[in-house]
Amino acid sequence: MRNLKTLKSGRDFARVYRAGRRGRSDGIVVVARRCEGPAKVGMSIKASTGSAVARNRVRRRLRAIWTGLEVSDGHEVVIEVTGEALGLEYQELEKHMTSALAKAGAR
Numbered sequence: 773m774r775n776l777k778t779l780k781s782g783r784d785f786a787r788v789y790r791a792g793r794r795g796r797s798d799g800i801v802v803v804a805r806r807c808e809g810p811a812k813v814g815m816s817i818k819a820s821t822g823s824a825v826a827r828n829r830v831r832r833r834l835r836a837i838w839t840g841l842e843v844s845d846g847h848e849v850v851i852e853v854t855g856e857a858l859g860l861e862y863q864e865l866e867k868h869m870t871s872a873l874a875k876a877g878a879r
Contacts, residue, residue: 776839779814779848788814788850795875797868799857803850804878811843811878817853826858830865837866847878 779785792805815834817827830853843849851872857865873879 777812795872797871801852802872802876804876822858
């Protein structure tokens with residue numbers, strides 16, 4: 773398991789949204805931008821998406837999936853979650869996240 777590098781500030785997120793490529797797959801939207809250095813990830817789940825318990829469960833699952841994936845260095849990635857993804861099982865989340873990452877060019 774690799775060390776998780778994260779996007780922290782609003783500026784980081786804005787930079788990725790402005791210059792990144794988008795990929796979508798059933799409730800998961802990935803925006804990826806090429807950069808220098810290690811791969812970094814940020815997650816965006818709106819409060820209106822569902823309860824705090826459901827949002828945090830999806831966030832934990834996505835974090836676990838991210839650490840197990842082979843995402844090449846040199847990418848900043850923002851993962852957006854919509855209500856469709858809250859009810860998905862781990863294997864389905866992994867499949868959709870992998871698909872969205874490939875569509876965004878981060879795999």
